């Protein structure tokens with residue numbers, strides 16, 4: 047488990063990470079989301095001791111990274127797929143890592159097999175595609191069979207098979223009790239794999255919750271109801287505290303009321319229902335609500351600026 051307390055990173059003209067306090071739990075994939083420049087990579091680098099915090103701390107198993115006895119066994123990371131010697135082959139790169147950490151050659155072969163790099167294993171890395179370098183980065187992250195795995199944008203560059211493989215791999219790791227932190231701009235992928243989601247914006251924590259909670263807290267979640275007595279039902283639901291939006295015909299959208307209660311109110315009022323369905327927002331919709339107006343680099347801003355000229 048990772049414990050982050052009041053973690054802050056200030057650059058001369060920028061607070062990249064602002065007083066962040068959170069835990070990253072074992073046995074779950076945690077999606078790490080946020081607009082460009084939100085502070086995700088800076089946080090990940092501070093977890094790994096690659097950047098010193100201005101304030102606050104990160105503990106991995108109750109110790110900072112630099113105090114870990116056998117760090118490769120505690121935490122593994124894919125941060126930058128290009129941080130490798132391009133003249134090495136995957137096999138040489140992983141052997142170098144394994145030797146430094148006293149791991150067996152068999153572990154190198156296991157990782158090459160796991161990441162599907164068998165055919166390219168002896169080619170120089172400079173001949174690899176981005177997706178192949180990502181696979182190698184994942185192999186490096188997992189070689190020590192660490193308890194915690196940090197993957198910064200791991201889906202980038204992967205083909206369809208690679209994406210499916212990585213989905214399964216991250217979920218399997220969590221099932222084996224590992225803490226898996228995955229940053230990604232691909233909301234669909236995060237929705238598929240994550241049990242928990244952390245959202246940063248402008249360096250600050252704006253959400254840290256499990257997916258169920260996230261769905262429940264959503265402003266955009268509602269129950270869709272179809273009935274030939276919409277206005278009557280509307281009044282009955284509003285009198286019990288629901289927020290109701292009507293299209294003036296047979297459809298109404300109900301917020302702030304459980305689907306079961308809506309059905310019961312319709313039943314006691316003898317109002318027939320032709321549809322009663324819960325609309326579950328996608329993670330992308332939830333994320334958009336949470337981060338609205340908090341982006342440093344918004345495409346709408348760019349459009350507005352262009353229009354102002």
Ligand SMILES: Nc1ncnc2c1ncn2[C@@H]1O[C@H](COP(=O)(O)OP(=O)(O)OP(=O)(O)O)[C@@H](O)[C@H]1O
Pocket residue numbers: 057058060061062080081082083084085086087088089
């Ligand atoms: N070495 C540095 N010096 C000055 N500012 C920096 C430095 N590194 C990062 N920043 C700034 O800190 C902020 C957070 O950057 P970071 O790379 O952590 O964001 P991110 O959430 O990973 O973004 P992205 O999704 O675009 O990768 C940005 O505004 C960035 O410009």
